[in-house]
Amino acid sequence: MQTVKVKLTQQDYDIHIASGLLGQVGKSLVELGFKSKGIIITNPVVKNLYLKKCKESLEEEGFSADFIEVPDGEEYKSLEWAGKLYNELASLKAERMTPILALGGGVIGDLAGFVAATYMRGVPLFQIPTTLLAQVDSSIGGKTAVNHGQLKNNVGTFYQPKRVLADVSVLKTLPVSQVGNGIAEIIKYGVIRDKELFQLIESNLTALTSLDEEFTEEVISRCTAIKAEIVEKDEKDLGLRNILNYGHTTGHAIETVSEFGVSHGQGVAIGMVAAAMISQRMGVLAAAELNKIKSILVKAGLPINIGGLDIAKILQAMKYDKKNAGGKVKFVLLKTIGEVFISDNVNVSMVEQVLKELYEETQDLRHNRR
Ligand code: NAD
Ligand code: GLY
Secondary structure: OEEEEEEOOOOEEEEEEEOOHHHHHHHHHHHOOOOOEEEEEEOHHHHHHHHHHHHHHHHHOOOEEEEEEOOOOHHHOEHHHHHHHHHHHHHOOOOOOOOEEEEEOHHHHHHHHHHHHHHHHOOOEEEEEOOHHHHHHHOOOOEEEEEEOOEEEEEEEEOOOOEEEEEHHHHHHOOHHHHHHHHHHHHHHHHHHOHHHHHHHHHOHHHHHOOOHHHHHHHHHHHHHHHHHHHHHOOOOOOHHHHHHOOHHHHHHHHHHOOOOOOHHHHHHHHHHHHHHHHHHOOOOOHHHHHHHHHHHHHOOOOOOOOOOOHHHHHHHOOOOHHHHOOEEEEEEEEEOOEEEEEEEEEHHHHHHHHHHHHHOHHHHHHHOO
16 A cells, blocks of 8 residues: 655645555544544445445444435536535534545545535545546545536635545546546646656556556555645645646636537646647757657547647637736746746747647547547
């Protein structure tokens, strides 16, 4: 088992990463001083696959383990569903020291986290992430949120879990597109902070795409250590933490314009290439580094082009506003693989030029799309 510590001023917590951790949830709760009751929040897909194991591990340690089910989908990450969960928690007689266990991907983690942060002004939270993306990203760092109106993640809190339990064995049931979403974020960590990790992934890509347990455990622990280090330095996302958004500005815009035909990971992959191309055109990144990024993404089965999408709409979705931004936009850019910086000095015309090139590259690379 790998353990990564997150050291914050208010509280420290551990991220455990190993195969078979679902069977250790009860022991983990006991270790942290909890007893008698835990409430699992999950969705129907994860419930059918993994609830039994998690529930049994609690019961073995003498816990009663009720569960609450939220339908599967981003649209249920809402205030309406938070309200339903408060009602359920009250009817299950959840008290201030009753831990909530978020068993699922990032949607369940964000929603259950938000509910744990606000029910009775905060009850203990355990994150049990079951997607690759949730294991390397969303379960760590304490961002919890629901979507409200047209806006994503616009109502939320910073609320750290007591522990994160990432069981790598549950990843084997993930659909391939969900694996791709996680791999895009994993490559991102290498690009922004750890050249060695990037090289490790480059040399063992098949072990990662096939979710070899030992290699995946190693990679997840390195990614979570990077996120932990960044969150420790900037818990409230006021500066350094912004670098985690490398590739996300363009990526989110592409997801939106494609009406989510392009997945999050695919959008981030294209966005990472766009940011690297801008860095290269600004003279700060070597062309060879840009090519390494393109190559690893293509080999991982992720797209690096925007064929078929409307460039003007992408720029619009990036909230480009000439008047407000003086013709410049903010980007996370690269000096080299492993070293990024934030620039609010990127010309929109350069972004447009790069998007046009990404469009041109389409024909050759289209077959690499998942
Ligand atoms: P998700 O939670 O929707 O899960 C993706 C799909 O995989 C769902 O259908 C789910 O039911 C299914 N699933 C989950 N585990 C499975 C398993 N082991 N086997 C088979 N199927 C499984 O999506 P996600 O990509 O995990 O998370 C996306 C969400 O995370 C978004 O809402 C995003 O805003 C949020 N997010 C939050 C943070 C943060 O810091 N809090 C960071 C990144 C993303
Ligand atoms: N996923 C970005 C962050 O946690 O800040």
